[in-house]
Amino acid sequence: MKKRVLVSIAAVAASVLVLSGCAPSGGGGSEKTLNLLMVQSPSTTRLKTLVPEFTKETGIKVNVDLVPQAGMQAKYNVSLGSGAGQYDVVEAVSTNLSQLTASKWIKPLNSYLDDKSQTPSSYTSGFKGGVLDSLAIDGKTYTIPFEVGADMLYYNKDMFTAAGLDPDNPPTTLTEVLSAAKKLNKPEIGQAGFLARGTRQGNENSFSWIMMWLLNGGRWEDAKGKPKYDVLDEEAARKTTDQYATLMTKYAPSGVGNYGFVEDQAAMQQGKAAMWLDGATLGPSLEDKSASKIAGHVGYAALKGEGGNYIAGAVSGLSVVDTTKNDKEAWQLVQYLTSKKVGIDQALAGVGGTPGRTDVLTDPGVQKLYDPAYLAALSESIKHVNPEYSPVIPQGTEIRGAISVALSKILSGQASNEAAMNEANQEILKILKK
């Protein structure tokens, strides 16, 4: 019997040894290797191609993982939430910056930014217009942007003309957008009057709703400026929901409940919609002649809203993971990928949306590339940008989720505007109590 037990233990031990042999080795060489995680997009795909240049300059190897948007949250949770130290640098976007900082998954970068031996002043001076300050949380900078956006209204000039609207005098308020959408909506010729995000996947529709809510004066705070998140029964939220529901159920294409920004962009490019409210980073693709039928016929408008900072400022940046053991090298990589040189390359390649650095926009080559009307609308929007458009608390994603489900119910006719938003408000209260 003893022999059997011993043999069994030996067998299990041998298996464990064999299994452990399958685990990746910890390296052992002196050469540093960094792991970088980003959301898959044309911009990050381009960044990936520039990484070998960084390795050539510094000798630091970089493994790049590009994950589709829909799977990014799960990837964060598994790789950063477990503290496994799988990544050294990760992409942070406006929608999850609050969660990443509240969870202490990424570290403040001020010590690197202030250290002249690690960061030349020419690097920081390229971020003008308070971009870094606007991204700061509690006075600390956690991410360096490689793309800065602000929502704006894109419109098809030809459709404006055909509908008797002046393409040089586009709508600048949501009320005007509603009125124009009504005139532009022509389902009989397959033309929708308006487009925004409708799908609840990735909480996308809540982004469109928040854009409108900010314009209507909505903020994540009460009258005294204290944080408040159960705001869906307030006037700004009610007005926004009615406008969103009207635009999306009356003047958007059928099936818009399944549209994310990818479907919206395709519909605009194919000339199936007259107006589209979304982030500025998505604009340049409308002028891409190889993909867009409306290239050269796109108008851009910065919308006006109530109060200050009424524009949702979508920012994509790079952050150093809190648990990294290669922080100096990680900072070198962040600096490289957010440098002027890389920014210009991104802009000239036409994949980078709007560069995070303002000094990139002053480059003569880049200036030639962008439509002056787009740059004008972007500059106007950025003046009123609000990077904290998502609740800056760990439950922020869950709150956005509750709004997304409510909007999706409204679009699919599962619930009335009021019932859906009241239910979501109760859900938010429940989330906050946890």
Added chain:
Amino acid sequence: MSEQALRLRTKSLPKQGFFSRDNNTTWYLLIGPPFAILFVLTAVPLAVSVYMGLLNWNLGDPAGSTFAGLQNFIELATDGAFWHSIGLTAYQVAATVTLQLVIGMAIALLLSQEFKGAQFLRSVYLVPMMATPVVVGLMWRMLLNTDSGMVNYLLSLVGIGKVDWLGNSALAMPSLIGADVWLSTPFVVVILLAGLRSTPPEVYEAAQMDGASGFKMFWNVTLPLLKPMILLAVLFRVMDSIRRFDTIYVMTGGGPGNATETLDLHAYFTAFTYLDVGKGAAISTVMLLIIFGVSFPVLRQIQKAQ
């Protein structure tokens, strides 16, 4: 195997040494490694998952986790979204499995006959099974696209206007059920066809001599003989349908609203979108218990039928 052959085979095995039939050490060494691998890969994660269900643990909370006992389960008992997802799961499972059984039986009966091209058809109907569920989900999402989907195009040829298959709360779940019926009915056919083809023809001949034919033959002879196979198909399909995730996630992501947020998706959103891994694990534990609860009676029926 004849007695002589068995004797010869027994003779050929060494009585002593590593490969001896009586050497237990050999068996332990052979069974040990796969057992250890299975244990590490299944029992350990399962135990950890059940334990996680007892924790108050939000990944986004730097404070980490605390032991909460049955708190997550008590919260689930009063959580409307949880019960909504259980109801949707029950609807999805019942409709999918019923349709798969009915259609699967019809196809199996057809393919059990010998006719020209039967051999070819028996291979072709397996095609959906070869596709990965994510690809199937994407394919159906494209087919059912309101503006450019093939389904709406074909309907437009007979004068039917655009149908929002995945965006309409009343149509989204039936669309998902349809996609899974397409994907998994071949699996039911394989099992039922194997049962039909292994039934001795003498049984049918005897029944025919007794005057049975057509539906009577099917109801009184084929169906009772196929009972173990039908139950086996039900067992596999019910277990698979309860934990169906990939096609639903790709096609609707639980929407519109929460019209297709089944238990599996609800657990996923809770754990991996809202980071409440404790509650997510508790939902998974409940799901496991449901699968056990549904499977054991069917298993017992299979044993009885055999």
